[in-house]
Structures are given as C-alpha cells and as structure tokens.
Amino acid sequence: MKIAVVRETRPGEHRVALVPDLVGKLTGLGYEVLVESDAGSAADIADDTYRDAGATVTDDVLAQSDVVLSVQPLEPDRIARLSSGTATVSFLPTAQSLELVGALRDAQVTAFAMELVPRISRAQSMDALSSQALVAGYRCAVVAAERLRRFFPLNMTAAGTVPPAQVVVLGAGVAGLQAIATARRLGAVVKAYDVRAAAAEEIRSMGAQAIELELETLEGTGGYAREMTEDRAARQRDLLTPYIAAADALITTAAVPGRTAPMLVTRAMVEQMRPGSVVVDLAAETGGNVEGSVAGEVVTVGGTTVWGAADVPSQMPGPASRLYAQNVVNLVTLMTHDGAFAPDFDDEIVSGCCVTAAGEVRHGPTREQLEGAVS
Ligand code: NAD
Numbered sequence: 587m588k589i590a591v592v593r594e595t596r597p598g599e600h601r602v603a604l605v606p607d608l609v610g611k612l613t614g615l616g617y618e619v620l621v622e623s624d625a626g627s628a629a630d631i632a633d634d635t636y637r638d639a640g641a642t643v644t645d646d647v648l649a650q651s652d653v654v655l656s657v658q659p660l661e662p663d664r665i666a667r668l669s670s671g672t673a674t675v676s677f678l679p680t681a682q683s684l685e686l687v688g689a690l691r692d693a694q695v696t697a698f699a700m701e702l703v704p705r706i707s708r709a710q711s712m713d714a715l716s717s718q719a720l721v722a723g724y725r726c727a728v729v730a731a732e733r734l735r736r737f738f739p740l741n742m743t744a745a746g747t748v749p750p751a752q753v754v755v756l757g758a759g760v761a762g763l764q765a766i767a768t769a770r771r772l773g774a775v776v777k778a779y780d781v782r783a784a785a786a787e788e789i790r791s792m793g794a795q796a797i798e799l800e801l802e803t804l805e806g807t808g809g810y811a812r813e814m815t816e817d818r819a820a821r822q823r824d825l826l827t828p829y830i831a832a833a834d835a836l837i838t839t840a841a842v843p844g845r846t847a848p849m850l851v852t853r854a855m856v857e858q859m860r861p862g863s864v865v866v867d868l869a870a871e872t873g874g875n876v877e878g879s880v881a882g883e884v885v886t887v888g889g890t891t892v893w894g895a896a897d898v899p900s901q902m903p904g905p906a907s908r909l910y911a912q913n914v915v916n917l918v919t920l921m922t923h924d925g926a927f928a929p930d931f932d933d934e935i936v937s938g939c940c941v942t943a944a945g946e947v948r949h950g951p952t953r954e955q956l957e958g959a960v961s
Pocket of ligand 1: 760779839843848
C-alpha cells in the first residue's frame with residue numbers, strides 16, 4: 587500500500603506531515619512512502635533526506651496513494667484527484683470546512699481529523715492539539731522575552747540588582763502551562779489564571795503563583811472550560827485589572843472549544859500597563875483574548891506592544907512537524923493491520939476522529955451542520 591505526504595500550500599503553513607526519521611516506521615508497517623517534491627523545504631528538510639530514509643520523492647503523489655498525510659486539509663482540486671476509498675489524515679476543522687467535508691464525502695474519501703482524536707489516555711500519543719499547543723506555548727514565552735526590552739531573570743551584580751520580569755499568563759491549558767514553564771526557566775516571576783478549578787494546582791506545579799479570584803470556576807465537559815456569561819466576564823476583567831497593570835509581559839492563551847476566544851483584556855486594561863510592556867495574544871486568530879490584537883501583526887496600544895499570534899507552530903516548523911508526524915504515525919499504526927490500512931471503526935479513537943467514510947459524513951455534529959446548510 588502507498589502512503590503519500592503532500593507539500594502544504596496554505597500561506598503561512600511551514601510544517602510537513604512526516605519527517606525523515608519516521609519514514610522507517612511506515613515502511614516497517616509495510617507501506618511504500620511517497621513524498622511530494624519540496625514537501626519539507628519550508629521546515630528545512632531536503633528531499634534527499636526523505637530519499638535517504640527510504641521514501642520516494644515525486645511530483646505526483648495523489649492519484650496513486652491509499653493514504654494521504656497532510657497538516658492542513660487538502661484543497662478541493664486535490665480532493666478531486668483522489669481515487670474513491672483513499673484515506674486522508676490531517677487537521678480538518680470541520681465547523682469551518684463544511685464545503686470541504688462535502689467534497690470529501692462526495693469523493694468517497696475516508697477523512698480523519700487530528701483535532702477530533704479523543705483526549706483519552708490511550709490516544710495521548712496521537713494528540714496533535716496538545717503537541718502543537720506545546721510548541722505554541724513555548725514560542726509565546728520566547729516572543730514575550732524577546733520583545734520585552736528588559737531582563738526576565740533577577741540579576742544581582744556589582745552595579746546593583748535588576749529585578750526579574752513579572753509575567754502574567756491567562757489560560758493554563760497545554761499552551762499556557764508550557765508558556766509558564768518557559769517563562770519560569772528564563773527566570774521571570776510568573777502569575778497565572780484559568781477558569782478551571784484543576785488549573786490552580788497545575789499552575790503551582792510549574793512554579794508559578796495561581797491567581798485566585800472571588801469567582802466561580804467554569805468546568806465544561808471533557809475537562810474543558812465553559813463559556814463565561816457577559817456578567818462573569820466583566821467581573822473577571824475587573825478583578826484581573828491590577829494583576830495586568832503590574833505585569834511587564836502578559837501572555838494570553840484562553841480558549842473554549844467550538845467558540846470564539848473569550849475576550850479577557852480590554853484596551854483600557856492594556857493602557858494601564860507600564861510603557862514598554864508586552865502582550866502576546868495566542869488567541870488572536872480565533873477572535874482574540876485581548877481587545878485590539880491583530881493576528882499576524884504587532885500593534886501598539888498605549889505604550890504596550892501587542893503581538894497577535896498567527897500560525898505559531900509554523901514559526902518552529904522543525905519540532906512542530908516532528909511532533910505532529912509522530913502523532914500521525916501513531917494514528918496510522920493504530921489503523922494498520924497485517925500491512926494494510928484497515929481502520930477498525932469499533933475503536934473509539936478511530937470512530938471519534940473519522941469525519942467521512944463510504945460516501946457518508948460520520949461525525950455527528952458536522953453531519954447536522956452540513957445537512958442544515960444544504961436544506
Ligand atoms: P484549550 O486550548 O481549549 O483552552 C486553553 C485554556 O483556556 C484552558 O485551560 C481553559 O480552561 C482556559 N480558559 C477558557 N476560558 C477562560 C477564561 N475566561 N479565563 C481564563 N482561562 C480560560 O485547552 P487545552 O489546552 O486544549 O486543554 C484543556 C484541558 O484539557 C486541560 O485540562 C488539559 O490538561 C486537558 N487535556 C487533557 C488531555 C488528555 O487527557 N489526553 C490532553 C490535552 C489536554
């Protein structure tokens with residue numbers, strides 16, 4: 587059976603779905619691995635490295651493949667070139683990609699979405715949301731340190747003592763915890779807040795101070811947060827204002843699945859920060875946690891630099907690709923039996939992340955949205 591790795595085409599996407607080190611895992615399972623020319627070039631991986639690892643590098647990978655791996659979902663013209671029964675494995679944000687899902691269904695493609703892999707312990711090694719959030723969280727802390735024109739760590743020198751930077755992190759999921767850990771390693775004093783009750787202990791375990799507000803916690807299903815009411819959001823903003831005013835750097839990573847990002851910090855709150863402060867808004871692409879942040883741009887609010895995130899894992903394409911590729915290879919391994927790609931739809935991981943198969947939309951919420959959109 588043939589498994590293909592395509593070159594990503596979306597602007598800003600620099601990752602690749604397979605790295606040379608993992609080609610051997612797939613050939614070991616019995617696959618012939620085809621890599622589209624230049625697939626790894628944006629991640630500094632040369633075609634020859636794939637060849638040396640045992641892959642075939644070619645310009646035409648789609649028509650002849652049984653499984654196609656990518657980071658972003660394939661575009662409609664590429665879907666049209668797949669044979670019926672081909673499987674695709676990629677990120678596929680179904681709610682924002684209804685037309686693509688319809689095209690995959692009509693082309694009889696078996697499409698798997700990495701963001702739908704259930705977050706159960708057995709699937710941890712396939713959890714690409716977590717692996718990419720880890721990269722993003724690290725990068726946010728490094729950007730904050732780089733943009734802030736002062737030290738992160740305490741410096742005690744003969745010329746006097748330089749106090750450490752004060753960093754506040756809002757949202758302590760996978761990305762937020764990694765941002766905390768990185769800022770701590772760089773020597774900053776870190777305070778963090780999250781609406782989930784369990785987060786306070788996780789924040790403390792990273793060496794940061796958990797900000798405790800006189801507010802109810804907001805647990806949703808599956809360990810995620812719930813959306814705030816406007817009243818709670820306003821109270822949270824009021825209570826966080828003094829912490830943010832005292833911060834040299836603010837990193838925001840808050841998200842609620844399926845919703846636009848919660849607006850946690852108003853322009854007025856940013857204006858209270860000292861001149862030269864830095865804000866890094868990881869949620870800028872999904873609506874923004876900070877009023878005025880713009881995805882992919884650096885803007886100034888008062889005297890504060892506000893960095894709006896865009897394609898953050900792609901800013902570290904080597905490690906992001908490596909981790910993503912490992913997640914994908916683990917999922918493909920689960921779906922391979924006796925050298926053949928043969929997904930077992932009775933397995934909750936397989937059924938959980940399957941979007942289309944055999945001409946049907948298998949993911950319930952997407953099917954409802956699509957049928958609603960059609961009628
Ligand atoms: P996410 O990206 O959906 O959200 C990021 C964080 O923002 C979350 O911690 C959330 O609580 C927080 N948030 C939402 N609204 C907020 C607000 N108004 N103010 C402050 N913070 C707010 O989350 P994630 O990083 O994907 O992970 C969320 C949870 O899932 C965590 O508990 C994580 O440990 C857990 N998780 C479990 C597994 C697993 O079991 N395999 C894997 C990954 C994550």
